[in-house]
Amino acid sequence: MNEYVIETDNLTKRFKQVTAVDGLDLRIRRGEIFGLLGPDGAGKTTTIRVLCAIMEPTEGSVRVAGFDTVRESEEIKKRIGYMPQQFSLYGDLTVLENLIFFADIFGVERGEREKRIARLLEFARMTKFKKRRAAHLSGGMQKKLALACTLIHQPQILFLDEPTTGVDPVSRREFWDILTELHLQGVTLFVSTPYMDEAERCSRVGLMFEGGLIICDAPERIKSLVEGDLLELRPDRLREAARAIGGLPGVLEVQTYGDLLHVFVDDAQRRIQTIQEVLSEAGISVRGLRQTRPRMEEAFISLIRKRIEGR
Amino acid sequence: MIARTITVARKELLHIVRDRRTMAVMFLIPIVQLFLLGYAATTDIEHLRTTVLDGDRTPQSRELIEAYRASNYFDIVAYVADEDELARMMDRGTVWAGLIIPAGYGADVVSGQTASVAFVIDGSDPNVANAVFAASQQVGQAQSMRIIERRLGISPDEMTALEVRSRVWYNPEMKSVNFMIPGLIAMILFTITIMLTSLAIVREREQGTIEQLMVTPIRPIELVVGKVTPYIAVAFFNVLEVLAIGVYWFGVPIHGSLGLLMALAAVFLMTSLGIGIFISSVTNTQQEAMLTVWMMLLPSIFLAGFFFPLEAMPKFLQAISYFIPLRYMLVIIRGIILKGVGIGPLADQVVPLLLFGVSILIFAATRFRKRLE
Ligand SMILES: Nc1ncnc2c1ncn2[C@@H]1O[C@H](COP(=O)(O)OP(=O)(O)OP(=O)(O)O)[C@@H](O)[C@H]1O
Ligand SMILES: [Mg+2]
Numbered sequence: 296m297n298e299y300v301i302e303t304d305n306l307t308k309r310f311k312q313v314t315a316v317d318g319l320d321l322r323i324r325r326g327e328i329f330g331l332l333g334p335d336g337a338g339k340t341t342t343i344r345v346l347c348a349i350m351e352p353t354e355g356s357v358r359v360a361g362f363d364t365v366r367e368s369e370e371i372k373k374r375i376g377y378m379p380q381q382f383s384l385y386g387d388l389t390v391l392e393n394l395i396f397f398a399d400i401f402g403v404e405r406g407e408r409e410k411r412i413a414r415l416l417e418f419a420r421m422t423k424f425k426k427r428r429a430a431h432l433s434g435g436m437q438k439k440l441a442l443a444c445t446l447i448h449q450p451q452i453l454f455l456d457e458p459t460t461g462v463d464p465v466s467r468r469e470f471w472d473i474l475t476e477l478h479l480q481g482v483t484l485f486v487s488t489p490y491m492d493e494a495e496r497c498s499r500v501g502l503m504f505e506g507g508l509i510i511c512d513a514p515e516r517i518k519s520l521v522e523g524d525l526l527e528l529r530p531d532r533l534r535e536a537a538r539a540i541g542g543l544p545g546v547l548e549v550q551t552y553g554d555l556l557h558v559f560v561d562d563a564q565r566r567i568q569t570i571q572e573v574l575s576e577a578g579i580s581v582r583g584l585r586q587t588r589p590r591m592e593e594a595f596i597s598l599i600r601k602r603i604e605g606r
Numbered sequence: 607m608i609a610r611t612i613t614v615a616r617k618e619l620l621h622i623v624r625d626r627r628t629m630a631v632m633f634l635i636p637i638v639q640l641f642l643l644g645y646a647a648t649t650d651i652e653h654l655r656t657t658v659l660d661g662d663r664t665p666q667s668r669e670l671i672e673a674y675r676a677s678n679y680f681d682i683v684a685y686v687a688d689e690d691e692l693a694r695m696m697d698r699g700t701v702w703a704g705l706i707i708p709a710g711y712g713a714d715v716v717s718g719q720t721a722s723v724a725f726v727i728d729g730s731d732p733n734v735a736n737a738v739f740a741a742s743q744q745v746g747q748a749q750s751m752r753i754i755e756r757r758l759g760i761s762p763d764e765m766t767a768l769e770v771r772s773r774v775w776y777n778p779e780m781k782s783v784n785f786m787i788p789g790l791i792a793m794i795l796f797t798i799t800i801m802l803t804s805l806a807i808v809r810e811r812e813q814g815t816i817e818q819l820m821v822t823p824i825r826p827i828e829l830v831v832g833k834v835t836p837y838i839a840v841a842f843f844n845v846l847e848v849l850a851i852g853v854y855w856f857g858v859p860i861h862g863s864l865g866l867l868m869a870l871a872a873v874f875l876m877t878s879l880g881i882g883i884f885i886s887s888v889t890n891t892q893q894e895a896m897l898t899v900w901m902m903l904l905p906s907i908f909l910a911g912f913f914f915p916l917e918a919m920p921k922f923l924q925a926i927s928y929f930i931p932l933r934y935m936l937v938i939i940r941g942i943i944l945k946g947v948g949i950g951p952l953a954d955q956v957v958p959l960l961l962f963g964v965s966i967l968i969f970a971a972t973r974f975r976k977r978l979e
Contacts, residue, residue, distance in 0.1 A: 375821065
């Protein structure tokens, strides 16, 4: 018995002009919540499509639930659920009709079908809306309906492609609560997202960039990889402040976040003084200069920047 | 297998019922097409707008004008004084024909000489011109007989040495609507099914729902059959719809068996469904599919002999026409409705149609893959 439920060797997918996925090696264990993070066009959707056996890799081999995605695709489809990035249900059908359709396509038996649908509607907190046309649901509810439809045949592995993109923060949180519940029920989850904060809720995270994995590890380990200490400050003239701090000795990296500056330094205690001095000389007033723990976001930006500079 | 096909068909039916516009298109278009073409695509001439230049003004010339008017082919809408005015009216298209009676016509008739008149025809549309030409000759001949009769004092029967008695079979009144309606039924069946099936399948691709279907255990054949089933029902309804109007409104008689007609229509349906499925498997958007449908529809309608007889076409076009399923169906449906023939005389048409249908359908269905490009 193989302990990995998803296994790729040198997974590569080329389209006419672009190489969307470039030599990906992934090993994912049963019961993980795996987060695939990456900016637009990193190759997340392509990777998931190949894993779901609806797209053939150009090179490499892929096994999901112990089956080869090219030769045994239909076996895989019985065991997985896939929620595409775009809304892919029937807008002119009601919530209930969509659920019934997918239940029947998967051959769920009549009595069982009604029970499961009732349970899923409850689980997704959508019972009230079951008579509503899918096109008339809010973005967040459409995502929940899509999730419910992919769960109708009780898959062991669930692939979710940016399930929370375009969803308000409250619904995002609710969606992740539902995912966590599924995780506790033993479902293996493979989730792609452009939101770095969502990575914190994964057991392991892969950072994808230009078709390759930059890093793949537990969130805590990734955060600890970031070199130096992180200082956060809110200057009144952001760009000038960033320029002034950028060249100072001991400053490793400067990132901007809205009206905040994040500065990586080799030693916070030693450098905090200099930074304050330089800024006041330049006539820039600063509020709230303090040391913080790096989040996933800073870690990833830092890693991607190093990758780009390393070329 | 069957269960999933039914599931897909039921879902497709919901789409149809929920989309009022498609519903309207499906049930109204055939009727509109039938009325438009049933009335417009006719080469029967009646009440053709005609002008007269009577340079003679005698009882004889008036009798000739009356003969033309009484024939029902021509409506005398204007009298003109000279040829320039006649030419102007022809130019503007206010009249299709002009009768010119020169001065001295009456005198020639009375004196027993050969009288002559001119008949001008707008030849822009050769089909109409041919019919007008024949009608003008026919009226003239009849009037000529009448003059001779009077001159010699004998009845026309006594002057005839040879008489050719033509009998027109199948469509004795030679009404072009009788010829058009059966063809129209075939054409409507052809267009509606190709259009609807190609759109229905390509819509899943355009809306991205195909991606969700691909990760289910559904088999391509179940999807395709399930999706087109409701449209087969629609197509048969359209056939009955058009037939009913043809019979009760246009008075087209059906001489053959309705059952046979339906059975062969089903065979024909396989070909247009196959083409529709094929189009939807090579296009990505509904717009692309629609364009492709139109691009193949027009040539097939012409090459199948819908408007013009195949025999009149150049040889290489005739050769191409063998690859157009509509060609066979036109012969079949005209045969059954107009001639009342059974399956026997139609075997030459049915066999290629069946071969076509089965192979296109299989080819199209197997081209459908559960993979994204
Ligand atoms: N079917 C296709 N044909 C050609 N190129 C494609 C196709 N699908 C994706 N690509 C290209 O492959 C690259 C990776 O695309 P992919 O959709 O996998 O990225 P992504 O990480 O999902 O991005 P996004 O955040 O925009 O969804 C992009 O450059 C994209 O343009
Ligand atoms: Mg994507």
